[in-house]
Amino acid sequence: MAKVLVVTSGKGGVGKTTSSAALGAALAHGGEKVVVIDFDVGLRNLDLVMGAERRVVFDLINVVQGDAKLNQALIRDKRMENLSLLPASQTRDKDALTEEGVARVLNELREKFDWIICDSPAGIERGATMAMRHADVAVVVTNPEVSSVRDSDRIIGLLDSKTELAEKGGRIEKHLLLTRYDPARAERGEMLKVDDVLEILSIPLIGIIPESEEVLRASNVGSPVTLNNPASAPGRAYFDAVRRLKGETVELTIPTDKKGLFGKLFGRRAA
Amino acid sequence: MALVLAPEVPLRDWLEDLDAVSERSPGFFTGRPIIADVSSLKPSKSELKFLLAAFKMRNIRIIGLEGAAPENVDAEMPPQINGGKPAGDIDVPDAANAAVAAASAPFADAPVPEKSLLIEGSVRSGQSILHPEGDVTVLGSVASGSEIVAGGSIHIYGSLRGRAIAGCTGNGKARIFCRKFEAELIAIDGLYKTADDLGGKFLGQPVQVNLDGDSIILKTLD
Numbered sequence: 001m002a003k004v005l006v007v008t009s010g011k012g013g014v015g016k017t018t019s020s021a022a023l024g025a026a027l028a029h030g031g032e033k034v035v036v037i038d039f040d041v042g043l044r045n046l047d048l049v050m051g052a053e054r055r056v057v058f059d060l061i062n063v064v065q066g067d068a069k070l071n072q073a074l075i076r077d078k079r080m081e082n083l084s085l086l087p088a089s090q091t092r093d094k095d096a097l098t099e100e101g102v103a104r105v106l107n108e109l110r111e112k113f114d115w116i117i118c119d120s121p122a123g124i125e126r127g128a129t130m131a132m133r134h135a136d137v138a139v140v141v142t143n144p145e146v147s148s149v150r151d152s153d154r155i156i157g158l159l160d161s162k163t164e165l166a167e168k169g170g171r172i173e174k175h176l177l178l179t180r181y182d183p184a185r186a187e188r189g190e191m192l193k194v195d196d197v198l199e200i201l202s203i204p205l206i207g208i209i210p211e212s213e214e215v216l217r218a219s220n221v222g223s224p225v226t227l228n229n230p231a232s233a234p235g236r237a238y239f240d241a242v243r244r245l246k247g248e249t250v251e252l253t254i255p256t257d258k259k260g261l262f263g264k265l266f267g268r269r270a271a
Numbered sequence: 272m273a274l275v276l277a278p279e280v281p282l283r284d285w286l287e288d289l290d291a292v293s294e295r296s297p298g299f300f301t302g303r304p305i306i307a308d309v310s311s312l313k314p315s316k317s318e319l320k321f322l323l324a325a326f327k328m329r330n331i332r333i334i335g336l337e338g339a340a341p342e343n344v345d346a347e348m349p350p351q352i353n354g355g356k357p358a359g360d361i362d363v364p365d366a367a368n369a370a371v372a373a374a375s376a377p378f379a380d381a382p383v384p385e386k387s388l389l390i391e392g393s394v395r396s397g398q399s400i401l402h403p404e405g406d407v408t409v410l411g412s413v414a415s416g417s418e419i420v421a422g423g424s425i426h427i428y429g430s431l432r433g434r435a436i437a438g439c440t441g442n443g444k445a446r447i448f449c450r451k452f453e454a455e456l457i458a459i460d461g462l463y464k465t466a467d468d469l470g471g472k473f474l475g476q477p478v479q480v481n482l483d484g485d486s487i488i489l490k491t492l493d
Contacts, residue, residue, distance in 0.1 A: 124397075150414070153395050153415070156395050
């Protein structure tokens with residue numbers, strides 16, 4: 001049974017696209033058939049993060065409006081054959097997304113894939129509501145700071161009221177993914193602590209992704225961090241998050257990049 | 272404070288106007304104490320009965336009559352109220368009727384049986400719960416950027432981080448209770464205080480809020 005997962009946050013720049021790509025690649029690594037859809041029509045980025053920007057011919061809007069077939073628009077990842085991307089259009093805007101069209105595309109994808117990951121745009125307007133509309137599971141990406149937490153809270157409210165599942169009286173499964181977490185800064189009180197965020201949002205936590213230059217490095221080479229460097233701290237954190245997403249109980253730790261003696265000495269000098 | 276309705280002749284037209292008002296704002300008359308001022312109508316006993324039946328049919332609760340001739344008012348009708356003004360053609364109010372009016376005065380403001388609203392989860396940022404009919408109980412928390420507007424009291428078993436507006440229909444007896452107080456704004460019966468006005472004294476504590484005259488009083492619950 002295919003699952004539609006929406007990666008959403010309300011606020012921009014918290015790591016939705018990075019997380020969509022990383023979770024998608026990690027799920028595909030476990031052998032499942034995964035497609036990641038970019039809903040950020042007009043400001044697409046997922047193709048860059050997944051290194052497929054030179055291979056986009058047709059996009060989500062073409063499929064939604066019936067100008068192209070789904071198979072023509074799907075881009076299969078070169079590194080993993082069970083990972084696909086459905087890119088957004090860069091030239092159109094979010095009003096081109098129709099509810100019936102999106103529902104039709106998702107139903108078609110449900111037959112081909114095990115996981116359909118919808119990378120939501122920021123905001124609470126059409127793009128975001130369309131991305132969450134047909135979801136079964138939601139991953140709410142939050143940074144440990146007040147504005148991100150409040151926006152996430154707003155999104156959780158929308159997930160509970162504006163999704164198809166909620167309107168039918170069901171309850172959408174919601175998970176919190178805390179990204180860009182810096183344990184040292186949280187310790188100094190410059191960031192919200194994990195417990196504070198959990199108390200406000202009160203949804204289960206599936207992972208804490210530490211702030212790391214590995215994430216930026218992976219984005220720049222166009223590869224999800226879980227593919228580019230699975231052994232890095234954020235890579236391991238995303239793999240753990242995927243295991244929890246699938247229902248496994250994994251002890252929650254905040255992975256850190258182990259620095260050798262060399263790194264420690266020079267790291268400190270650089271700082 | 273009671274609302275006064277003053278029927279005029281021709282009564283049929285006046286009732287039509289009344290229906291138009293309640294159609295435009297449904298629930299306008301429900302739960303409000305209303306006095307019927309019939310001094311310009313000068314109804315006979317049967318006319319008065321008809322008028323009261325017409326109000327009852329429209330679910331308008333008459334708590335008192337003003338300006339009706341005492342000989343036309345019987346025990347089943349609402350008591351005479353004269354609010355300090357001359358009560359129609361009678362200069363000296365009937366002693367018995369005055370006593371009844373005085374006795375029923377404390378009940379005049381009593382609201383109709385209230386309906387309460389229970390919210391099982393949390394109220395998320397951006398949500399607005401509007402429930403002028405009665406109390407609101409929230410089992411979870413009320414997030415920053417959300418609001419609860421209740422006709423009665425507000426009970427929050429989690430943290431109150433947003434706005435709580437109690438007694439919005441003019442109920443000064445309404446209260447606000449919460450397990451952890453971090454509110455952005457609290458209000459009872461139109462009087463409000465923001466987080467800035469309140470300072471940090473009650474922050475994070477279990478608190479109840481009530482109205483004492485014109486001032487909002489906060490107390491810890493422990």
